[in-house]
Amino acid sequence: MSYSIGISPCPNDTFAFYALFTDLMFDVSIQDLQTLNQRAQKKELDIAKISMFQFSQLLDDYILLPVGCALGHGIGPKIIGKTHATSFENKCVAFAGKDTTAHFLFDLFFTCKEKVFCPYFEITQKIQDGTVDYGVIIHETRFTFDNLGLVECYDLGALWEQQFHLPLPLGGIVAKRNLVDLEKITKSLFESLQYAKKHPAKTLDFVLEHSIEKDPKIVKKHIETYVTEDTQQLTPTGILAIQCLLEQTGHFDKNWLYSGAYV
Structure with a gap:
């Protein structure tokens, strides 16, 4: 079988x-x-x-x-953008999917004005061309986004561990x-x-x-x-x-x- x-x-x-x-x-x-x-x-x-x-x-x-x-362990999806931010209430944020852990975590810690859901490999490009203000990235992009001139605002894995003291x-x-x-x-x-x-x-x-x-x-x-x-x-x-x-x-x-x- x-x-x-x-x-x-x-x-x-x-x-x-x-x-x-x-x-x-x-x-x-x-x-x-x-x-x-x-x-x-x-x-x-x-x-x-x-x-x-x-x-x-x-x-x-x-x-x-x-x-x-x-x-x-102390790391996870990252919120990135062209500039650093501590609040996203008036911003448009991109996610790799509505049902992802990354989306759940963002909602656990933050709010935003508008959400865009797209394939994960499109997020950095949408930030660069101004389609969205910020994005929550997963996968290997976490190691390379700075090469695109983007900056990290928060690591949601670090926020999770600070609050719950667990991976x-x-x-x-x-x-x-x-x-x-x-x-x-x-x-x-x-x-x-x-x-x-x-x-x-x-x-x-x-x-x-x-x-x-x-x-x-x-x-x-x-x-x-x-x-x-x-x-x-x-x-x-x-x-x-x-x-x-x-x-x-x-x-x-x-x-x-x-x-x-x-x-």
């Missing part, structure tokens, strides 16, 4: 799950995170990498797997609750990550093919930032962080994490 799985083109995902593309157990597709969020809303995918905020809205249908999570849950791998092979699926994800960590050079061309940034040094930095101990297996601190975010969204289910054996 083959399971449909969607991952993002982010280097941390294409690195960690490179081996799944040769695993007959999975039919893998690569799409931007907001598209994956929307497909999960429609229950089109058996397994998907989605925003942690989106997961909070889908607890009846999906369960989080303990492998593949992306948590930021920031950004996204995770979810699976439909009714799948019969959750243990086998989780083990395959774990083994794919272990393969990538042992053979990083074999993943590089594939990762660069799908990454916005083509500089191997930037891609490596992104992977080192977001492929952490919590990606391999959620730590107790990581579990507390996700529980905290779910509570902040107003949607919480005690049975949100798959806890079967897989190692």
